Amino acid sequence: MMDDRLRREGRTGGVSRRTLLERAALLGVGAGALGRLLEITEVAAKFKTVNPGVITVAINGDMPMTSVKDGKLIGTDGEMIAAIAAKLGLGVKPSLMEWSATIESVKTGRTDIMLGNMGWTPKRAEVMLITDAIYYAGTFVTMKKSMKFTQSVGIDDMKGHSIGTVTGFTIVPEMKQVPGTTEVKLYDTSDACTRDVTAGRLDFAILDAPTVDYLILQNPGWGLKQIPIKPNPNFPQLTSKQHTVMGMNMDNHDLFDGVNRGVKWLWASKKNAELLAKYGVKNPDYLVPPGKNPRIGVDRDAQGNIIGPGAHPAKDYSSLFR
Structure with missing residues (x-):
């Protein structure tokens, strides 16, 4: 409770170090806990966010990854960023929009981060800082149960059929290259497509x-x-397992470093597995990376350091994730 109160007041700048000490004494907070609260509060004040004290999160509201319930951000990915934000001494504020608008909202500084089974691509890495993977999602084809396919679907199997997805999804360019399809349809939402x-x-x-x-x-x-979908090297985005990530503004290095440290904490604490299971995503395959890491040489080196357009000396926020 004390942690939550300090975090709320820290967002408005209405609490001083002296006030923290006085309130901690009244509430009987120990020296170790007080030191941590002071550290969180002081670090949080240094993060630059669209709305002071909160991370504004661009989402499209597709469950089980993201949605808003009673004003609160929920879902697998939504609760992951909320858990990380709490460790950073920040709150979260969801901003609901069409998926096609999320990248631009982050690039132009209207939101701090986008997420929701967001797949990593080289093009996205050119315009955004992208976190480490929070889990790994495979690619599947949705169809009527009456369709003959039971084990897998290949690129050649799509000949003579219409295919569709959501505008702005990473797979759109490759879908338009699939030979022999009757039509490629783009939708505003997954629900409409389904x-x-x-x-x-x-x-x-x-x-x-x-x-x-x-x-x-x-x-x-x-x-x-x-x-x-059967893997096909000619269609790597469409047929391969993706790195599911979070995308952030290219210039906000400090906030990115804090959030990315939080992603490492998700794995170390198994918090990502816990939140996936909470929303029914229990297949352990979501926690297994693909055999080849497509990010090496693009926005990561072999040691996992940031390279490319977003390269910068990373700050260490590991003390906040003890």
């Missing part, structure tokens, strides 16, 4: 697997299934 499959207006939807799992669980009458 409903077209249900209605027979779209043959194959390629969407975030956790979202479709969640939709199928909530709507068993839709009669849908997900089948994995």
Whole structure:
């Protein structure tokens, strides 16, 4: 409770070091706990955020990754950033928008971070600072249960069929290169795309697997299934397991370093696995990286250091994640 109170007051700049000492004495807070509270409060005050004291999070509201309930950010990815923010002495403020608008909102400084099964790509690494992976999601095709496919779907299997996804998803450029498809449809939301499959207006939807799992669980009458896509080196984004990440403004090095240290803490504490399981994402495969790391030589070196356009000397915030 004391930690939460200090964090709220720290956002308005309305609490001094002396006030902290006085209140801590009244509440009987020990010296060690007080030292940590002071450290969190002082560090939080130095982070530059769109709204002072809070991380403004761009989301599209696709569950189970992100949504807003009673004004609170929820979902697997939503609760991960909330847990990290708390360690940094910050709150979180969700900003709901279409997925296609999220990158621009971060680039132009209207939000601090974007997330929601966000896949890493080289192009995104050119314009954003991108965290380490928070988990790894495979690629699947959503279709009617009546379709003949049971084990996997190859690129050649898409010939003669319509395929669809959400505007702004990483796989869109490669989907447009799939040979022999009858149409490539782009939608504003995963729900709209999935409903077209249900209605027979779209043959194959390629969407975030956790979202479709969640939709199928909530709507068993839709009669849908997900089948994995066969790996194809000519379509690496479309057919490979992705690094699911968070994207941040290229110039906000301090906040990025704090959040990225928090991502390492998610893995060390197994908090990411806990929050995935909380929302029904229990397959251990989400915690297993792909065999080859596509980020090496692009925005990471072999030791995991930041390289490329966002390269900078990283600050160490590990003391906040003890």
